[in-house]
Amino acid sequence: MEINRKSFQGVGNIIRFNWHFYVLAVGTVMLLLLLAQQIGTVFQPFVYILCFLIVSCIAVSLLASFYVYDLSDLYNLNWMDKKDSDQVIINIHSGFDETSTLLIQAFPEASLSVFDFYDPIKHTEVSIKRAREAYPPFPGTQSISTDYIPLTDASVDTIVVALSAHEIRDAAERIRFFKELFRILKPGGNIYITEHLRDVPNFLAYNIGFFHFHSKNTWLQTFKQSGLQVIQEIKTTPFISTFILTRYGNSI
Known part of the structure; x- marks a missing residue:
């Protein structure tokens, strides 16, 4: 692509x-x-x-x-399954969206909705504010809270959350957010969570900056407590992981 x-x-x-x-x-x-x-x-x-x-x-x-x-091939979206072109996709970000245009290019027949959970009270990093000022939102982007996504149950084939879920710093809030992802995901659907991890490669690269990321164990606990299971982990680079999730047991 x-x-x-x-x-x-x-x-x-x-x-x-x-x-x-x-x-x-x-x-x-x-x-x-x-x-x-x-x-x-x-x-x-x-x-x-x-x-x-x-x-x-x-x-x-x-x-x-x-x-x-x-x-790297991060923005080629090679970590996504492109077999179903007419699926329902949602892309969720925290104020800086580099993925929606790529998703439209990769899935031209898909129904794409874009949601932004940026909250200036909770997400106070000046870098996000500058990014929002520099890049206009994708057309039709809807602002949401991490507690509720305005979609019906089991209505989405694919959910993409790229390099943004780590901005949800509170563990309980993060679990509520992933439970919402569980709620709207169709049985057999996939969630793609792309993140840096708080691990050795990212420490060597970013020093104390790696504390801004969550550990792999933290993510796995979040997924498990939200009713989701990891079916694959893809390392785009030594510094980036994409977790492919589905409903636990693949049932409602």
Whole structure:
């Protein structure tokens, strides 16, 4: 499938939406270098090492992000089953939607609905606010809460939640959200949850930033308590997992 993404779009968006972090990092390094000129030569190597570590962490995270969002097959949607073209699909995101246009391209005969559970009171990250300002919503996008999706029971063939469910930080709220996914999913239907995990590869790539993600065990517990089971886990890259879920026991 041909995708319409610009070169460096992924890593560029990360810098664009989180520029305050990079400004702070650069400012810190500059201050440390100035400090190194004022202190004794005994301590200068330690300051230089600290500067090196800061720059290295930023460089590694950006390189990993470039690999994930610009070089990998993540946006080819190869992790989805495309055998049924006329299915009912919903795409759910938390304020930044890079998937709906791709779903229309991949499933031109499908009925696609898009829902946005972004809540400015709960989801206070400035990066999401900047992303919403930079990219207009997909036409027809409906705002929802994580507690209720305005669809009838067992009415959806495929549900996609890409790189957004981790924004639901409260465990109880997250389970309620996944119970809603269970409710609207048809027996035999699939849910695709794509996420970074709080694991070793993401720690090596993003350092303490990996705490923003949930562990695999947390996701598995959430799925289980919501009546869902994992039928497959696909590693698009060492940093990204897609869990393919269905109703537990495949029945209502």
